[in-house]
Amino acid sequence: MTTDDRDTRRPSRADPEGPTDPTTERRLSMPAGGVLVAMLVCLLVWGVLYAPELKRSSEAQPDGLRRTVSLAILSPVVWVSDHVGLTAATDAAEQALGRDPDAAVGGTFDVPIEIDDIPTISPAPGDGNGNHGGGGHDGEKPPVKDTDIRVPTADDKLRVAVVGDSLAAGVGYYAERVFKAFFVDVVKQGQISTGLARPDYFNWPARMRYIVDSYRPDLTLVMIGENDNQSLQTPQGGLDTAIGTFEWAKAYEARVERFAKIATSHGGHVIWVGLPVQRDHARWEFIQRQNAIFEAVADRLPNVAYFDSWNAFANGDGDYTAYYRDGNQVELIRADDGIHFNGTGYAVLAEKVAELAASEFGLDPRTFGP
Amino acid sequence: MLFPTIDFAIFFILVFLGHWVLNHDARAWKLFMLAASYVFYAWWSWRYVFLLLGVSLIAQVSALAVSRQQDQARRMRVMAVGVAATLAPLLYFKYYGFFTVNVANASSSLGLGLSLPLIQVVLPVGVSFYTFMAISYVVDVYRRDFEISSWTDVFLYLSFFPHLVAGPIVRPSELIPQLDVRRDPRHVDVAGAAWLIMGGLFKKVVIANYLGTAIVDPLFGDPSRHSAPEAIVGLVAYAVQIYADFSGYTDIAIGLAKLLGFQFPQNFDRPYSARSVQEFWRRWHMTLSRWLRDYLYIPLGGNRKGKARTYVNLMLTMVLGGLWHGAAWHFVVWGGLHGAYLAVGQWKRERRAMGALAEPPETSTVLWGQRFMTFALVCIAWAFFRADSVATAMSLLGRALTGWGMASPLVTPAVVLAIAVGLATQFAPRRIGAAIKDRVAGLQPVTLGLTGAAILFVITSLGPRGVAPFIYFQF
Numbered sequence: 130m131t132t133d134d135r136d137t138r139r140p141s142r143a144d145p146e147g148p149t150d151p152t153t154e155r156r157l158s159m160p161a162g163g164v165l166v167a168m169l170v171c172l173l174v175w176g177v178l179y180a181p182e183l184k185r186s187s188e189a190q191p192d193g194l195r196r197t198v199s200l201a202i203l204s205p206v207v208w209v210s211d212h213v214g215l216t217a218a219t220d221a222a223e224q225a226l227g228r229d230p231d232a233a234v235g236g237t238f239d240v241p242i243e244i245d246d247i248p249t250i251s252p253a254p255g256d257g258n259g260n261h262g263g264g265g266h267d268g269e270k271p272p273v274k275d276t277d278i279r280v281p282t283a284d285d286k287l288r289v290a291v292v293g294d295s296l297a298a299g300v301g302y303y304a305e306r307v308f309k310a311f312f313v314d315v316v317k318q319g320q321i322s323t324g325l326a327r328p329d330y331f332n333w334p335a336r337m338r339y340i341v342d343s344y345r346p347d348l349t350l351v352m353i354g355e356n357d358n359q360s361l362q363t364p365q366g367g368l369d370t371a372i373g374t375f376e377w378a379k380a381y382e383a384r385v386e387r388f389a390k391i392a393t394s395h396g397g398h399v400i401w402v403g404l405p406v407q408r409d410h411a412r413w414e415f416i417q418r419q420n421a422i423f424e425a426v427a428d429r430l431p432n433v434a435y436f437d438s439w440n441a442f443a444n445g446d447g448d449y450t451a452y453y454r455d456g457n458q459v460e461l462i463r464a465d466d467g468i469h470f471n472g473t474g475y476a477v478l479a480e481k482v483a484e485l486a487a488s489e490f491g492l493d494p495r496t497f498g499p
Numbered sequence: 500m501l502f503p504t505i506d507f508a509i510f511f512i513l514v515f516l517g518h519w520v521l522n523h524d525a526r527a528w529k530l531f532m533l534a535a536s537y538v539f540y541a542w543w544s545w546r547y548v549f550l551l552l553g554v555s556l557i558a559q560v561s562a563l564a565v566s567r568q569q570d571q572a573r574r575m576r577v578m579a580v581g582v583a584a585t586l587a588p589l590l591y592f593k594y595y596g597f598f599t600v601n602v603a604n605a606s607s608s609l610g611l612g613l614s615l616p617l618i619q620v621v622l623p624v625g626v627s628f629y630t631f632m633a634i635s636y637v638v639d640v641y642r643r644d645f646e647i648s649s650w651t652d653v654f655l656y657l658s659f660f661p662h663l664v665a666g667p668i669v670r671p672s673e674l675i676p677q678l679d680v681r682r683d684p685r686h687v688d689v690a691g692a693a694w695l696i697m698g699g700l701f702k703k704v705v706i707a708n709y710l711g712t713a714i715v716d717p718l719f720g721d722p723s724r725h726s727a728p729e730a731i732v733g734l735v736a737y738a739v740q741i742y743a744d745f746s747g748y749t750d751i752a753i754g755l756a757k758l759l760g761f762q763f764p765q766n767f768d769r770p771y772s773a774r775s776v777q778e779f780w781r782r783w784h785m786t787l788s789r790w791l792r793d794y795l796y797i798p799l800g801g802n803r804k805g806k807a808r809t810y811v812n813l814m815l816t817m818v819l820g821g822l823w824h825g826a827a828w829h830f831v832v833w834g835g836l837h838g839a840y841l842a843v844g845q846w847k848r849e850r851r852a853m854g855a856l857a858e859p860p861e862t863s864t865v866l867w868g869q870r871f872m873t874f875a876l877v878c879i880a881w882a883f884f885r886a887d888s889v890a891t892a893m894s895l896l897g898r899a900l901t902g903w904g905m906a907s908p909l910v911t912p913a914v915v916l917a918i919a920v921g922l923a924t925q926f927a928p929r930r931i932g933a934a935i936k937d938r939v940a941g942l943q944p945v946t947l948g949l950t951g952a953a954i955l956f957v958i959t960s961l962g963p964r965g966v967a968p969f970i971y972f973q974f
Contacts, residue, residue, distance in 0.1 A: 158686035161519040163944035164758060167689065168515065170948025172508050175955045182959070183505070219956070302720035310724045317717075408619075451619030452600075457607040459600055465621040472887040 277491035293353035303475035408467025558633035597826030682760035699750030704962035707744035726905035739921030814838035
């Protein structure tokens, strides 16, 4: 903005560093055919160099035509790349540039603990680590009574981890506002495009084990499942249980239970946040089935509680609403996509979860607040 | 369709091919480019296509109606109706939610019980940009600065994909005449285009995305947890992030247009080297600031109606500019702050003109002092722009003053390096760019393609995974 009223409505040059006279412009130019060749070479060579990464991104996509076509094109390219040593070379180049070639799409969100390495979890008897839907929820052991979360001090703060997919990433940021910094450290571990269905892409049980071993969270907020509307894979990339089969729900429940057990394995507590109501009704049935699984697992495991975010944010008719009424004030809480929350929504959600932790596990009320 | 995606790369190669094949046939070329632009837009949501069509239709009908009026007063009334009609969809999509929530809450506080339907209105991408361009067209026809154009030209002017979703805000006189120029396929400015596209990708994918995830997002998530060095460095990081993000997008848009033989207006010119806030606005989002000046500030009276009115006009223009970015109070504060900065600058200029205030000496110390002060003022305003509320911005600025003596884990050498690189682009000699373009121009097509692939590989490997949308897409 200028306060000068002079009419300067003439076009300005597009590129301050660009050529100004036609002679220079012609000297720096190329025929259109040559430009097309250059663009094609650029795209194809980059595609080959970046094929392992592109394949990984494609694997993160939900089942469908796009994923199938992408993988059909990229798999042979990657196979060749692997066998001629190009993948090793590009991985080394990526590492030299400071990136982990095996990390999840979207990167990590503020990782205060070292998680450069994902340890391999060896299957342990009875805890379902084998990814075959074995689970440990067969009622062999009676439920143990919930314990209380310890009372923190300023010198020995409560450790809260927020884990899961992009919804958890959002909760993580706003959980920091809800939990008081004086008493609570929050570790944000939300990873976009992840879930429990695809340990070949992102191994959440292994990551959770690492977080528990290295950070020992007193309370873990889990919000995951948005991307799990697909067949269950093994960590090696093989098919475990196909989507749409009778066995899927049972196998998924085993994964949920195994995950919750890992999260509570060192005496920690878990609030499992169910998936919220969404604008697109087409996904309702599946999500409600997932929520029923989350709730059932939380009901039978000690130190695990379920937060029903579906009903917490539905309107009076049980339908989707983007708004939330707090007393006599109305606030927009959902993002435009009808799936995620906006910042206000995540803060409201985090606060409700903290209140549930207080009522279920005796979380010290001094540790949180608006 | 986002620029830094494979979808777009394939789309662009096809469009590039069609563009040059149909170059000799103006009518076929326009229809092809119009179809391509609508496909580009429909990639987000096919429903938005109807909005783009609707705004284009309203603009052309309004301009035709204006052009048929001979009586000046009548002409003005028709133009006002046309502008209001063009603006109406934007007002609905952008401000309905803000308006209803504030009305509901104010009414509830007053015990009136008034409430409007609470609908979540999703803002269609690019609507703020092409609405402003549509208004330019109607007003320029009214002012007789520009003649009525054909329906195809107007629809293509508004939808042309390189500028469609986030500008630059191109005037009719800058683009529509270019639609009829047949380009010489022997001379495509590949060096200039490659420099802009690769540079834009580097700024967006490496600098902006890295700073966003490494410090800006965590800092603005909860400023109260962070130290003063984190708050200060994070604020500077955001200044660099938004510059790298938005100017990166614009550079790519201008570079793509160049490959098709089009010249777009410049949108950024080293804004953080400005010595005053007024100069900053001549260098930052230049096509928006000149739009605000020509279609808002000057019609409000500009500086022609006395001193007091000049200040009011400045403030009003900048507050409305803030609201254009988003329907939220923190954007109003951001605009208000810039309005206040500009008003103070105007007052100082007047005092200097009267001799009541001495001109500062032209020394390098003064020069860098002015640059530093301008940058600091702009950064303070950015706190309100980036924060999700006025309270969060105040919390951040508070931490910058009080949060000393704490650890600062977010301030890493990599963050400082990314900031330094981002700021260095403001002061790097222009001859560096010219020298690189000279080198590029000497390459054979295959060599150029291989070089581009290597650069692209480095850029994509340095950036975080996934595709973060451009910040300005939300506006």
